[in-house]
Amino acid sequence: MANRESLDIFGASSMGYAVIESNHLESWRSLFQDGIGLHLACDDEQAVAFRMDSHQRRIIVQRGRQEDFIAVGWQLRDQETLTEVLLRLKRLGIQAENSDPSEAAQRGVKEFWRIVGPKGMAVELFWEPLITDEPLTMLNAGFITGIAGMGHLAITSRKPQQMRRFWQEIFDARDSDHIVERIAGLTLDIDFLRVNERHHSIAIARLRDLPMDPVRTRIQHMNLLTISAGALTDAFLRCRKLGFEMAHEIGEHPNDREQSFYVMTPCGFEVELGWNALVVDEAQWQTTSYQGISLWGHRPEKTGTWRKLTTNLGNFGRGVRSLLKPEYSPL
Structure with a gap:
C-alpha cells in the first residue's frame, strides 16, 4: 500500500x-x-x-x-x-x-x-450521496455525470497562482490546456484543470497585466453536459422562448471540442450547457495552448453598439471596484 x-x-x-x-x-x-x-x-x-x-x-x-x-x-x-x-x-x-x-x-x-x-x-x-430510484421527470433527454461528476466551474481571479495551488495540492489536479482570448482590447488567460477524465472540472481566468476581476459573482459560469446535439438544441430553444438572455449562442470550443451555449442566470453568472466534450486519455494527452475560446459560434445574443458599450463599461466598473477589496485565498 x-x-x-x-x-x-x-x-x-x-x-x-x-x-x-x-x-x-x-x-x-x-x-x-x-x-x-x-x-x-x-x-x-x-x-x-x-x-x-x-x-x-x-x-x-x-x-x-x-x-x-x-x-x-x-x-x-x-x-x-x-x-x-x-x-x-x-x-x-x-x-x-x-x-x-x-x-x-x-x-x-x-x-x-x-x-x-x-x-x-x-x-x-x-463521499456518500443519497441515492433514489424514483424515475426522472424532465424535459432534457439526459445528462452526463458518473465518475467524472456533474460538470465544471469557471472562475475569474486576481490570484490565479494561489487558486491553482488549491486544486493541485489538495485534489491533485492536472493541467489540461491553456487558452488566450482577446476581449474588448484586453487579454484573458484561461487555465483548464482536470481532476479526473473530464477535460476540466475547474477553469481559472485572469486578466493579463491587470489585477482586476470584472465578474461580481464567485463563478463566471457553471457547466452541465447533455447527451446529444438534439437535447442541446432543444434546451437552447426552450431557454430563448422563456426569455432568458443568451450570453453566447451555440458554438464549439477548440480544446475539449464541446459544443455548447451560455445562458444568463437570475444571479448574473452564466450556465453553460454542452455536449460531446472529449474524455482525456491520460496515456496520450499533451497540454496545448490555443488562441481564442471558440472555433465557431458562441456569439452574444445582443450585439448592438449600445449593448457592447454598456457591457464593457459594466465590466470595467466591476473590475475597478474589485481593487477596493481583497480576494480571499486559503493559501
Whole structure:
C-alpha cells in the first residue's frame, strides 16, 4: 500500500452538487426545470432543488440575499480519499467543519465537511450521496455525470497562482490546456484543470497585466453536459422562448471540442450547457495552448453598439471596484 505522502488522488474526486443563494426562486425554477430541462426535486418557500440522475440533489437554490453561487459539493471516491484530503487540509492550515444533519439532508448527502475555498466559495467534501430510484421527470433527454461528476466551474481571479495551488495540492489536479482570448482590447488567460477524465472540472481566468476581476459573482459560469446535439438544441430553444438572455449562442470550443451555449442566470453568472466534450486519455494527452475560446459560434445574443458599450463599461466598473477589496485565498 502506498504511504500517505505519496498517495495520488487524481481520478478520485469530482463536482458533486451546486448551491446557489437567491431571492428569485421562481426564475431559477423556470430556467432549470423548463429551460435546461432538469427534474424538480424540491419546491417550497425557502428552496428549489433539482436532479439530473440518481442523486437526490444536484443543484440547490436556497432563498437569500447574496444572489451568488455560494458552495460546490466536491465528491470523493471513498472514506480513504476523504481522510487523505482532510490530512492535506490540516497540513496546509485550512480548517474543515463537519456539517449538521439538516444541512447534509438539504444537499442530498449523508454528511459533508466544509472549507472556505478561493474567493470565499464554500467547498463541501462528501463521499456518500443519497441515492433514489424514483424515475426522472424532465424535459432534457439526459445528462452526463458518473465518475467524472456533474460538470465544471469557471472562475475569474486576481490570484490565479494561489487558486491553482488549491486544486493541485489538495485534489491533485492536472493541467489540461491553456487558452488566450482577446476581449474588448484586453487579454484573458484561461487555465483548464482536470481532476479526473473530464477535460476540466475547474477553469481559472485572469486578466493579463491587470489585477482586476470584472465578474461580481464567485463563478463566471457553471457547466452541465447533455447527451446529444438534439437535447442541446432543444434546451437552447426552450431557454430563448422563456426569455432568458443568451450570453453566447451555440458554438464549439477548440480544446475539449464541446459544443455548447451560455445562458444568463437570475444571479448574473452564466450556465453553460454542452455536449460531446472529449474524455482525456491520460496515456496520450499533451497540454496545448490555443488562441481564442471558440472555433465557431458562441456569439452574444445582443450585439448592438449600445449593448457592447454598456457591457464593457459594466465590466470595467466591476473590475475597478474589485481593487477596493481583497480576494480571499486559503493559501
